[in-house]
Amino acid sequence: MLGIPIKFDIDTEIYGEGEPVEFVYKVVSGAVRTVKVLSDGRRKIGGFYFARDIFGLEDGDEHSLSAEAVTASTVRVIKRRTLVRLAADDGELAEELLMTAMHEVARAQRHALMLVMTAQERVKDFLREMDERISVGDLVQLPMWRRDIADYLGLTVETVSRTITELSAASTIHCPCNRTIMLRDRAALQQGTVATVSI
Amino acid sequence: MLGIPIKFDIDTEIYGEGEPVEFVYKVVSGAVRTVKVLSDGRRKIGGFYFARDIFGLEDGDEHSLSAEAVTASTVRVIKRRTLVRLAADDGELAEELLMTAMHEVARAQRHALMLVMTAQERVKDFLREMDERISVGDLVQLPMWRRDIADYLGLTVETVSRTITELSAASTIHCPCNRTIMLRDRAALQQGTVATVSI
């Protein structure tokens, strides 16, 4: 999937909540978050998107969340109408788009599931997700700060911090510095969590 | 979209978590819930589906949640592979499928957003959702019991019950009997909630 590459500085808006849905986006490099800010100031992160991830694929006329660059990022942009028109004549592309959308459903549902668990389970699930998506060996280089993690997990930064401290104390992880996490015990990360999907 | 209509009795399983994804489903009549049961017995409802809603549209090889009939229900069933093959040659169908999937993303994200709010906000949001989807005038005939509502909202039945009692006391709603809710003050249902999407 092609499109024009555009660079975004750290913490800049890619599109805003309420803006018309014109484009579909694909991360080339960097990291992107989708954000919703409630009227009373509470902030909720819908998801993180890393290299090769597609975001902004929405059905309504308006974006229901805004998107921001977590770090300096490059993003490919293509008009949604163009993409849909291309897909009308290209069954393979249409299927790929459908798969992308269905994948996003799965992510959102996993996210929703996670939000009803305990603080420690949420943090563990977050670390597992980051392990699956951006780890290099046992090392996870987080692009985002505690506030983003907290708003993604529906917790406060204090609770996230305390939980990470607990996990460090239990030698499940090791944190040489704030945004670097070394996974020491992947088995412990799985503890007390969802029944695995596999039978 | 066609397919074979099948009847399911109340509380029977339509498909199970971990089973291969073979079919896509459309509710003809009744109500369906998707469910995930955690290893420790906690139960989480991913969503409710009513007449004309499509469910079971997943990307993996296995269902990540199971689906059950909330009440006696009739459901149309079509093979996913058949549907995808048809869509490859029919741009309009492909777009419709994509829209369905994107709609589901929006629902799951709204659900996730709701789960970080207070108990009263969650119950209010649930009532608004039911108002949008199955109300007749000011009357909402809930097909599900408190336990389903609680597991959908990530609360206990006790908390749901207490909150409904509060809302009744405040004359926001009126409950002549357990599963019948009359909306008395829609404005109050909107209070203290998400910034509306519209600008």
Add this chain to the structure above:
DNA sequence: CGACGCCTTGATAAATGTCAAACGTCGTGG
């Protein structure tokens, strides 16, 4: 009509949020 299961209500406990302050780190300017 009766019994089971659901719903409601109450008392108590546990988890997380809030408020406040100290610590560390990183970037900047002298």
Add this chain to the structure above:
DNA sequence: CCACGACGTTTGACATTTATCAAGGCGTCG
């Protein structure tokens, strides 16, 4: 190059919300 300052993080004490445990009332369905 070093010192300062701002900001993010961690830690602590306390408040608040919701879960848990328990019991009674009531509706619903056989």
